[in-house]
Amino acid sequence: MSENVTHWIGGARHQGPAERRADVYNPATGKVSGTVDLAGPAEIDAAVRSARDAFPGWRDTSLSKRVQILFRFRELVRANTGRLAEAISAEHGKVVSDAAGEVQRGLEVVDFACGVPHLLKGGYSENVSTGVDAYSILQPLGVVAGITPFNFPAMVPMWMFPVAIACGNTFVLKPSEKDPSASLLLAELWAEAGLPDGVFNVLQGDKVAVDGLLEHPDVAAVSFVGSTPIARYIYSRAAENGKRVQALGGAKNHMVVLPDADLDLAADSAVSAGFGSAGERCMAISAIAVVDSVADELVARIRERVERLRVGPGDDDRSEMGPLVTREHRDKVASYLDSGVEQGATLAIDGRVHPVLGGETEGFWLGPSLLDHVTPEMDCYRDEIFGPVLSVVRVSGYDEAVALINGNRYGNGTAVFTNDGGAARRFQNEIQVGMVGINVPIPVPMAYYSFGGWKQSLFGDSHAHGTEGVHFYTRTKAVTARWTDPGKRPEGGVDLGFPTNG
Known part of the structure; x- marks a missing residue:
């Protein structure tokens, strides 16, 4: 328009x-x-x-x-x-x-x-x-x-x-x-x-x-x-x-992946919730807290899916992800890939080399990216990136994942992937976040519930x-209303007492 x-x-x-x-x-x-x-x-x-x-x-x-x-x-x-x-x-x-x-x-x-x-x-x-x-x-x-x-x-x-x-x-x-x-x-x-x-x-x-x-x-x-x-x-x-x-x-939405999770579902969810709308969502998954024993396998499955993801203009029916909104924002998001590596993370997927449909190069393009072995003190973890960058934080188990999320200054949305109903129920009770998904990566509530987070x-x-x-x-x-019945008007003078039940 x-x-x-x-x-x-x-x-x-x-x-x-x-x-x-x-x-x-x-x-x-x-x-x-x-x-x-x-x-x-x-x-x-x-x-x-x-x-x-x-x-x-x-x-x-x-x-x-x-x-x-x-x-x-x-x-x-x-x-x-x-x-x-x-x-x-x-x-x-x-x-x-x-x-x-x-x-x-x-x-x-x-x-x-x-x-x-x-x-x-x-x-x-x-x-x-x-x-x-x-x-x-x-x-x-x-x-x-x-x-x-x-x-x-x-x-x-x-x-x-x-x-x-x-x-x-x-x-x-x-x-x-x-x-x-x-x-x-x-x-x-x-x-x-x-x-x-x-x-x-x-x-x-x-x-x-x-x-x-x-x-x-x-x-x-x-x-x-x-x-x-x-x-x-x-x-x-x-x-x-x-x-x-x-x-x-703002937000720093975490996705917890426990060892018993359906890893195909978790990988599909990470890609859709992390890279949909080029990650420019306040409910986008930004950090994946995955238990060590399944971390390598999850990263491999995410990489397989990203390789098939089609980046291109929004009006091209083949496109699954478009550009970022401005050149300045694209450059800021891309800078986290460099700073992440400088601070000790591994660049597992570099979106700067992802192909763009039609060969367009002048737009504000950044493909899906993934930083692995991220730790909480890194800028890529602490900041709200608001772009197509996933940070994988490897944890020892459930308790470390919950402590990671509860220690974060944001409390917008989070998700847990598990087939253990008891773990899911414990998670929804203990987590200090306003919107929680259980095997649902973007838990935006329906309109008859309310949307909003906790903390900052x-x-x-x-x-x-x-x-x-x-x-x-x-x-x-x-x-408070009184309508006196004309046939039952009380007799006597003015009552200056405080009104009470009676």
Whole structure:
């Protein structure tokens, strides 16, 4: 899509001039495919003002009407999955089939949000005192903002805005400026579904837009997904400005392989979870903690699979893995191969020599790579690489693997591969990580559960989507009501005593 991508404010593409713009690249060719407008103070205020003005009407729109719009949006996204996937692939680099899968996972949250009439039910207690009833209601916050990363330009925003909008809030999305087109397509589909103007807005931009939303007095809450340093910054700045915050940070996801595991399943899972979407996933497997007795065999099976893996442009149906998102990011990821070797690891698979379909060389290419004999003090283990590099850490057994993971500063996702049910049950109990897979390499929960990690993978108290998402985008109001029966009005004077049950 690209060309020039602008903001979506008040139900239409922004028509004003842009003081600043950034280039958008096609990662497969390394060439500029378009530009994106970068918001300044005027655009930030216009987007928030549009959402603020739309809030009273949307808050008071009936649940049944909200759900009708959600269902229409759901079907429009489903019908336009191909368009969205092609736009994502062209700007992010992931293969089209992977991009279509991203859209599908986002739609699961829309499905969940369509059940909002049930999710917003409060509680009611009759006659808590004589003639007095008490009940609770869930109400929206107002204008809420979502700041989302480049790696899932459709799915991660859809973790946020369907639930927020279903609950009666209005939304300002600040997507990554690296792949902005999907956000504009989603805005157009919302408008086609009948969403009132101003309920959903898109603010393209960089740190200026982020800070503008964090500081704006009319923004009540901020949701964020990205790296840990930025998550910490978002959480601190937004909280200082009195906003509710959920900030999901980085990860170092481990895959534990015990001696009794199905090694073919483990090797297949390592390749798919480590190299899918070029490893640019917050739930990608990055470190494999494998017991010594089966380590050589597992590495050999991974190598066999990597040799058959087809790397190429995202729009080539033969491709199974595309390029990385930018040249700078590719170079940073590739640097870990050199530093790993310098620090004592073995480069078992060098992705820099992996062939690319079509012979393309100018794109941001790095094939699947594997560092073996990695130890915890190495940079390739300590850092979130966010690319197609697996680090194999050899351990003596279950206890060392668990201690390795629990000692890591991140706690996003992890997986254990074993055929021992007792070991799996013990693992899920002892591991200090927010999302756990048992013979499942990427344990991203379904939309009716909530997504989020522990430790430095989460800043704030709420995970994304699911019931925690509903709680994040609403606040509870408790009401105590007395309706005196005219025929039973109490006699006597004014009672100045503290109200008690009676």
